[in-house]
Amino acid sequence: MLAFIVRRLLVALPTLLIVSILVFLLQKLLPGDPVLALAGEERDPATIAFLREQYHLNDPWVMQYWYWISGIVQGDFGASLRTNQPVAQLIAQKLPVTIQLAIMSMIFALAIGIPAGILAAVRKNTWIDWLANIVALSGLSIPNFWLGIMLILFVSVRLGWLPASGYEPFFSDPARSIQTMLMPSFVLGTGLAATLMRHTRSAMLGVLSQDYIRTARAKGLSPREVVMSHSFRNALLPVITLTALLFGELLAGAVLTEQIFTIPGFGKLIVDSVFNRDYAVVQGVVLCTAVGFLAMNLIADVLYMLMNPRLRSTL
Known part of the structure; x- marks a missing residue:
């Protein structure tokens, strides 16, 4: 396993080099x-x-x-052209905010998308399947900025349950921090849940049609044991890859959502930097995002190996 991780890291180095060159050259095109x-x-x-x-x-x-x-x-990412503040310091300030938003969004996505996908596959062509598909298509179709504005109007303005915007660091006031992050996390999580639901349903349908599932049912195993112990474990492999990629996407910063809810994360930082022509900050943030994507891909590959003994035998 260690040799596999080292090989993956060696492959990631040229990728990072190419990404750094592209980031540097593309920022030259900014007006x-x-x-x-x-x-x-x-x-x-x-x-x-x-x-x-x-x-x-x-x-x-x-x-x-x-x-x-x-x-x-x-370890020197340069300094901001606007504030002369070190870019590494800016990244260190914004990264925890983005990580918290990404984790809470993935919790919503996993809690909604995977159970819905399993139910839709097990109850194929029933009203549960149709309802799950309708909800998934709605989650993919509704723009995040519209859903965010509607939540602010209803939950914050009318009901007064949650703060409309702002951010509180988690370690200074955990309860307040979670409250400020609930709505933006739900907005991002619903869109990701729709994607996860569709992929989980497709993976489960493919596994449920296999011979060993029919054998497990013939042995008299309970439906719950067949689904959770035999089907879901094998259907989980493509879902792991998708989850890692989606989490990496969240680490890039949810630009519109962070702007709507005034969250000082990577998305808002990179938008402000582009408008201010702060090239050093743009380059640093985009490069860190690329590192995040590569790290999540590596984690997905390692989880693949741990979940599938046949892949471990090829090492």
């Missing part, structure tokens, strides 16, 4: 010049020349990339 914004309204030529020299903007892009990537290898 505007950050130096002009930093120079102020007067835009003194001497100040502009000094800023370009300070941030190596007069150098060829290959040298600019080298300065940036060599700093990242040493």
Whole structure:
């Protein structure tokens, strides 16, 4: 298993290198010049020349990339062009917020999507199956920003049950933090639950038609034991991969949801940075997101090995 993890990490390194090059080059396509914004309204030529020299903007892009990537290898992501705050410090402040939102959203998604998918597969072509599919299609079709606004109007404004926006750090006030995160987590979780439900249903239908399931039923095992002990365990493999990818997507930041509920996570940070032409922050956040995706893929592969003995025998 250790050798497998090492091989996967070695494969991830070239991927990260390619992603870093793409991130660096694509941010050059963003409109505007950050130096002009930093120079102020007067835009003194001497100040502009000094800023370009300070941030190596007069150098060829290959040298600019080298300065940036060599700093990242040493743990230095650069500094924000707007606030001069270290990018690593900004990421450290926003990452816990995004992780909390991602975890709570996945809890909603798993709690809704997997049971609904199992029920829909076991009760195929019944009213339960049709209802689950209708709910899943609704979850995929309803935009997150609309659902978020409706929840704010109904739950916060009319009923006053939960705060409409804002964020409280978890370790300073856990109860308040969970309250502020419930609605945005539900908004994101319902969309993910719809995707999980569809994949769980398809995987379960494929497993339930296998010969060994018919054999288990012929032996007199209870329906619950057949479904949970024999069917769901084998149907779980593709669901694990999907869950890991969805969690990685959440780590990228839910831009619209974070904007609506004023959550200071990765999504809001990257939007503000793009508008402010803060290239160093954009590059740092996107690169951290890529690392998160690769990490979740690695976790999914390891779980695959643990869940499927046949794959372990190939190591």
